[in-house]
Amino acid sequence: MKNSRGVWASIAMIGAMVCVPQWVQAGSDDSAASAPDSAQSPARSPEQIHVQPGVPRSSQPxxxxxxxxxxxLTQLKQRxxxxxxxxxxxxxxxxxxxxxxxxxxxHFGQIDKAGRGTVSFDEIASYMRGMGARM
Structure with a gap:
């Protein structure tokens, strides 16, 4: 009985190794038709970017x-x-x-350096700046 389980496990593993790449490839063909590949398409200006129907356009620059x-920084403070x-x-x-x-x-443990169990807005902003965020 143990041998038959091992055989079936091997068959399932081989089946997954053969079938999964084909499913992934089939899925990527479908998505390529619906959306351009950003890695292959040249950079476009905001005026050339397609916006889905029903998404309101901002009137703000x-x-x-x-x-x-x-x-x-304002959005972070509001949050x-x-x-x-x-x-x-x-x-x-x-x-x-x-x-x-x-x-x-x-990242709470890294931000709460004093180990108080709470963090202030300034501690969060300072941590994010240290990670490279411009604020």
């Missing part, structure tokens, strides 16, 4: 430079304030998790 940095449900100016890993802030949950 595109942000760049210091305006973009300030916008990112922090929404997670700070007890309005202490600090959030816990549970508050970050409840707010759906996976990045903060995943």
């Amino acid at each position: 595109a942000l760049s430079g210091k305006a973009l940095d300030a916008h990112v 922090f304030d929404a997670a700070d449900t007890d309005h202490t100016g600090r959030i816990s890993v549970d508050q970050a998790r409840s707010a759906g802030w996976g990045y903060l949950v995943n």
Whole structure:
């Protein structure tokens, strides 16, 4: 009985090795027809990028430079304030998790260097700047 299980496991493994690449290839053929390959297509200006029907276009000009940095910082602060449900100016890993802030949950131990169990907005922003974010 043990030998037959090993044989069936080997057959299943070989079948997966043969079939999966074919399924992946078939799936990539379908997706290639619906969306251009960004690695092969040249860079396009924002005016040339296709927007799906029903997606409203912004009437605001595109942000760049210091305006973009300030916008990112404002969005981060708003997200922090929404997670700070007890309005202490600090959030816990549970508050970050409840707010759906996976990045903060995943890096909480690195941000909370003092080991208090909570982090401030400034600690988060400082950590992100140290990781290369412009804010």
